Amino acid sequence: MKNRIKLVGLVLVCLLVLPLLLACAKAPSATPAATEKVITVGYLNDLSGAISCCGIADQVGLKNYLQYIQDEKRIPGVKFDVVSWDDRYDVSRVAAGYRYLLDKGVNLIVTMAVHQSETMRPMAVADKMLILGYNTSELNIADPIWCFTQQPLTENANASFFNWVTQNWDYQKTGRKPVVAEINWDNSMGKAGAKGAEAYCKSLPDKLDWKGTIVVPPGTMDFSQPALQLNQWGCDYVFSTMVNGPTTNLMKEKNARGYKFQVCTGGWGFVCFKQSKDVGGKDIDGLYWISAEGWHTDGTAGLKLADTICRRYNSASDIEKLGYLENICYNFGLVFGMEVEFLVKGAISAGLDPTNSEVLRGQATKMKIDPQGLYPPMTWSNAKGSGVDKLRMYQIKLVNGVPEPALITDWFDVTKYKK
């Protein structure tokens, strides 16, 4: 007993001393050949929490694409390294993660949710660190802008969904307006989505019968009451700004009770087909890929590239198990990788140091992106202030286990309804 206590004491002392030792130890840095530059990409996302099905695939996609750049020698003399941090979809872990990544000497940080980049923003501005996010908010892209995103404001994405509803609703045949509502998580993404949807629907009172937003806390399992409410409102279309697990719970509830409304989701919700299949056995009524102007315009080619890269760098069992190919987040990972590629390429061709975050940011605001015809050129600078304004929408369907996008509504200028 006595010895055991001593042993425990010893272990504890060691644990206390360890941070000091670690502080003294030098961060392990791969020593590249003298001509090689190493770009360290920090990846901060949820890898084990509520949206991990998205985060994991995204991370794999990013890593695969960076490997692909290297193997194909698309940027000679540059090596890529990815350092990851798992924030468990918990905002209180983001700040620690940001510092951790900074300590690892990253040149830019790739992240996903709005709250992640928003939390990092003040520190990123102070440290002059470039952040690439997936979706964004107005606060996030206010001056000085250090956070750049692939997606429009969540507000606009949700508005564009309802725009699609107005375009496709048969007013003559039904003789009435479509009844629409939202169901959202009670977090920044959900609130922003609700704001956009409400503003849009209320600007078109003769075209849409807007019922309101139902807010549920993240982590809600039980959708019995919200589903009942939606049914009592008599909704035709319900847009869900939640990740797909909770949305499938809503679907289960809806199907079990025979409610009639259609649940559609875009943004985050459509990310994990594999999960969706495992969970519900049925697809969500409508999955929409809302794309910003200039991005993913040729979705099919993008998906083909994804297929090639995924099969090249992952074992068949992993692809099967984690469902990368059925997971659109894998593609987002690739797109993040492309963004990194564009920035670094641009910096090098301008004769600047690509390991400098400020240089990369400069590229992000100025540069025309031209990934060899795969993606048509766009500028990031127009994201400043209001986010990407022009959106188009695809409907996603699984064809032989591979998601196929079909363009269903063309450019929609979201700035118009705001006036």
Add this chain to the structure above:
Amino acid sequence: MAMIPGDFSQSYERDIAIFRTKTQWVVMVIGLAIMLTFPLFMSNYWLSLFNFIFVTVIAVLGLHLVTGLCGQISLGQSALMCVGAYTVGVLSVKFGISVWACLPLAGLVTGLIGMIFGAPALRVKEFYLAMSTLAAQFIIVWVVSHLEEWTGGQLGMYVPPATIGGFSSASPSNLFYIGFILTIVMIAVAKNIQRTRVGRAFIAIRDNDIAAEVMGINLFRYKLLAFFIGCFFAGIAGWMWAMYLQNINPSQFTLKESLWMLGMVIVGGMGSTTGAVMGAVFVRGLDMIADYASAWAGTVFPTIGEQAFTAFSLIIFGLVIVIFLIYEPRGLYHRWELFKASYRLHPYAY
């Protein structure tokens, strides 16, 4: 405070002092001076980790006063930090009050809110009281996220940094100085409260509330006071948190964080100020070690995947608490005292 052999206190003033000998003073002053030089050579990562630890230490000290001394289990410390952080945010952004002036205000407002949730202590004890503080955790965060006109709701709000002249808390090194001074002051305050009249009344209530009442301590008033002081500390921690992140969001203040803080009090040793500080530093340190261990393991076993390391950090944290509760229920502080005693008495065992 343990005695040095052959050294006897010759006055009561000296007997009740925290540092009774010159050597202790010198050691402390040198220690603090060394800490003050950290910003000169440390990377932002370490400074920021220290700032995070400062926030935790202050909040845990508050919890130590409520739970460790007064024995009232509180499961809402993190939500009360939220009150402190939003007090700064709302007062400075909406009313233009200087961020420095918000420091005591954050403490006061949080203290008063804390008293509201401590009020059930009049009738409710133990688990039931713990649960009413748990209610505080949920209700406060909900209210904050729904007062959208003031707080920006779930979208969060930016808080301006504290500035004097060219000195701004936005940089981690400047915040380090602020946090450092704040933490030292708060530790001293906690320690002083503990060793004077009010602190003894708290411990009396914890150890034997019946006897305390019969010996002239108004239970309700002192329980409320404990909540006020504990939540005052939480408010100060909230201020520091707002300065640390500059972007506050209701989802930053989780039940899990509250529970962790309780865990820190336990690991440090219930009822000791030093223990509370040690617990906070130890657990945050452990967390960080788990991060680094994860990263290291990631390079060695790349097949596991990063989430496995989150799992390990949870398991390690859980195991450490389990080990502490079983083998060292009196916490790190007790271990430290034993170590000091054996060092002093070396080479004799007794």
Add this chain to the structure above:
Amino acid sequence: MEKSDNVKLKIENISLRFGGVQALSGVSLDLREREILGVIGPNGAGKTSLINSISGFYRPQEGDIYFEGKKITRLAPDKIAELGISRTFQQIELYTGLTALDNLMAARHVRMHTNFLDGAIFLGRAQREEVQHRRVVEDIIDLLEIEGIRKKVVGALPYGQRKRVELGRALALEPKLLLLDEPMAGMNAEEKEDMARFILDVYDEKNIPIILIEHDMGVVMDICDRLVVLEFGRKIAEGTPDEIKMNQQVVKAYLGGD
């Protein structure tokens, strides 16, 4: 020892019930300014309930208690303690996590006046007060001969010493009336003798009346000036030790029979 006839504590006809159990019914008694009053009676007679009622821990449904002419029946226990009524407990109720010294200091609570702000600053008022009250407490420590265990945590002390610390804590309140609930329970003859000596010392030095509950007749008869006998919540006799010895009802209560 001259006797004063001024009544310090007056209990008028108090009754106390817990649900269906009648703990006290119509008990009255007077305590003079200068006496040790013994309360005896078989187990369950209501002795502790009587003391609990005086110290405010229980609230009798009927009757009144006056202390120095002031009605204290409905006062909260802490207010009663502030008036100067202090007590010990049958089962020791110390602050187990504190040292003996701090237990005594904690009892100085009602005599100290610094608030938590003074305490937080410490230097100045709080420090002066600490030192000043420390002196008083040290006197009590000397009186009760517990110098050696001053800085020991009381939870770990042996029974006899804990009893002594508890007596010290009751004294540290600077009481005007001391209630002792079986201070000698579970002690051997020597310890009892010590304790009896302490009680008498306290009585002489501090000049305060004492109500003493005790089972050991020898001790009670020796040190009490007057005795009250309770049975089933009723007072059945009152008088000097000699009178009580002769009282038939008391003998019956203790020995049983018809």
Add this chain to the structure above:
Amino acid sequence: MDKIISLIILGVMVGGIYSLIALGFVFIYKSSKILNLAHGQFLMFFAYVTYTLISQAHLPFVAAVIIVLVLSALVGVFVERFTIRPLMGQSILATIIMTFALGFIVEGIVILISKGYYASLPAFLPTGMWKLGAINISHQYLAILVLTLLLFAACMWFYQGSRAGLAMRAVAEDHITTASTGISVAQTFRLSWVIACLLAVISGLLLSSLYDVHIDLAGYGIAKGLPVILLGGLESMGGALVGGLIVGLAEMFGAGYIDPLVGGGFREVVPFILMVLILMVKPYGIFGLVKIERV
């Protein structure tokens, strides 16, 4: 009117689920005075293990459930022996924190198994529904309600009518006295943990027939279970049942009528507001035991 009736029906159904969660808490508390904060994690853990057995080992559902039941009994024995028993005689807070640390460990293990992915068990309850005008009653919820009631009855019978239950009641009253009458305190503790783990399996399975299995299930267990037992009183199984129904109804009406006024999410705080209010009036819950203090 339809809305009110629908809400009442939903409230009762959902309340039944809450009671089911609360039963695990109450069982442990009644027999060993420990508030098991890890109950939510246990629910989730066993649900995940079942899922893993079905999807990875390709076992039939019944076989997987039997294996998990056996496993849960072992987990109960293990937890009791190595974490709870060493704490005998320590403060209440220590045991609370111990269970909370256990929760962390279990959550870590679940992340190792699942990597945070959502999982779903095959449907094993009837999935139809009855339609009565605008109101419909889902068979699944109804089945869960019935099973919950049966489970409550079984637990009450066990506690009041069986020898082991008698021993548990005695142990809860006083360890030392009970030990001196020849009842093994350790064995009784072990049994109560085993039963609590079995309850966790059953309620975990029932919950995951309704919802996806995910890390969030653990938080759900705590956020829903605690107000229920506090309302009903920690010691009372009947209280857990009634408390669950009260919370269920309060949530439904809170969400149905107050949410539109305050901007949503009110459902989450209703149980807590209710809990604080009731604790102010009845400090030991509606059916809790009132303690008489004596010195």
